[in-house]
Amino acid sequence: MSDFFQNKRIWITGASSGIGEALVYACAEEGAHLVLSSRKEPELRRVATTATEKGAASVIVQPLDLADHTSIPGIVSLVLQKTGKVDILINCGGISQRELAMDTTLEVDKKIMNINYFGTVALTKALLPGMLTHQLGHIVTITSVTGKYGTPMRSAYAASKHALHGFFDSLRAELGHTPIRVTLVCPGFVRTNVSINALAGDGRPQGIMDEATNKGMTPEEAARRTLRAIRQGKEEVWFGGREVVGIYLKRLFPAYFSKVIRRVKVT
Numbered sequence: 161m162s163d164f165f166q167n168k169r170i171w172i173t174g175a176s177s178g179i180g181e182a183l184v185y186a187c188a189e190e191g192a193h194l195v196l197s198s199r200k201e202p203e204l205r206r207v208a209t210t211a212t213e214k215g216a217a218s219v220i221v222q223p224l225d226l227a228d229h230t231s232i233p234g235i236v237s238l239v240l241q242k243t244g245k246v247d248i249l250i251n252c253g254g255i256s257q258r259e260l261a262m263d264t265t266l267e268v269d270k271k272i273m274n275i276n277y278f279g280t281v282a283l284t285k286a287l288l289p290g291m292l293t294h295q296l297g298h299i300v301t302i303t304s305v306t307g308k309y310g311t312p313m314r315s316a317y318a319a320s321k322h323a324l325h326g327f328f329d330s331l332r333a334e335l336g337h338t339p340i341r342v343t344l345v346c347p348g349f350v351r352t353n354v355s356i357n358a359l360a361g362d363g364r365p366q367g368i369m370d371e372a373t374n375k376g377m378t379p380e381e382a383a384r385r386t387l388r389a390i391r392q393g394k395e396e397v398w399f400g401g402r403e404v405v406g407i408y409l410k411r412l413f414p415a416y417f418s419k420v421i422r423r424v425k426v427t
């Protein structure tokens with residue numbers, strides 16, 4: 161364990177569950193000041209209690225709905241009044257999909273984009289002026305292997321994660337002359353509630369733990385790898401199981417990859 165994160169002010173979205181919750185505990189163990197956000201305040205309070213027990217320097221619970229974009233600037237002002245500045249923003253909140261494109265309503269497409277893409281962009285844009293004023297900050301976004309290639313049953317999800325890559329690659333280039341860093345983290349399957357919470361074509365949560373998700377990496381390991389990427393100032397990292405091979409295949413042998421991905425049984 162290093163002390164890289166000690167006393168850093170770290171704002172984590174998606175902090176109530178899964179990878180975000182594991183990130184909270186990993187940062188708490190290094191003595192960070194934490195801001196925890198997601199929609200479910202009671203869950204955030206549960207995580208905050210454990211984070212304090214694990215050694216967090218301080219914990220603020222700040223409920224936030226990534227789909228409610230107009231509320232975000234006010235929430236950022238509230239947080240900055242309490243913390244003064246944010247050293248690291250970890251955009252982890254998000255929602256997935258389990259349905260064919262033709263059976264997914266446009267409302268569901270929009271909902272997933274609104275949470276995963278526009279919500280993340282809104283929060284980042286609201287925090288950026290403060291980071292520029294202080295000439296300090298690290299913006300970390302959990303995208304997905306699905307942000308690097310599309311798979312069946314994930315059209316809206318893949319679109320939202322690809323969009324994040326476009327946005328943050330551009331932002332990184334724009335911030336190249338500043339000390340502010342931008343990191344994209346692309347996990348493969350991680351054993352969380354993501355598939356249970358994933359939206360079916362009609363917008364209802366599918367309510368099922370997928371086999372691939374259940375066999376995935378632990379959220380603790382995903383958090384460990386994310387913090388290592390932040391420490392090392394990486395621009396982009398990928399981790400997971402066999403699904404990571406697809407990133408190389410798509411880049412090196414796109415025609416072959418296209419034939420493989422249509423045969424893959426993706427739940």
Ligand SMILES: NC(=O)c1ccc[n+]([C@@H]2O[C@H](COP(=O)([O-])OP(=O)(O)OC[C@H]3O[C@@H](n4cnc5c(N)ncnc54)[C@H](OP(=O)(O)O)[C@@H]3O)[C@@H](O)[C@H]2O)c1
Nearest residue numbers: 174176177178179198199200225226253254349350352354
């Ligand atoms: N697990 C995987 O296999 C995997 C792989 C690649 C990438 N990811 C990404 O990792 C991130 C975390 O997912 P997870 O696997 O930890 O799944 P999870 O356990 O379902 O956690 C999702 C988190 O996002 C929050 N969230 C959902 N909708 C929100 C909204 N409208 N506003 C604010 N927060 C919202 C949830 O909190 P509330 O319900 O309290 O709002 C929860 O904290 C997501 O961006 C996901 O796409 C996951």
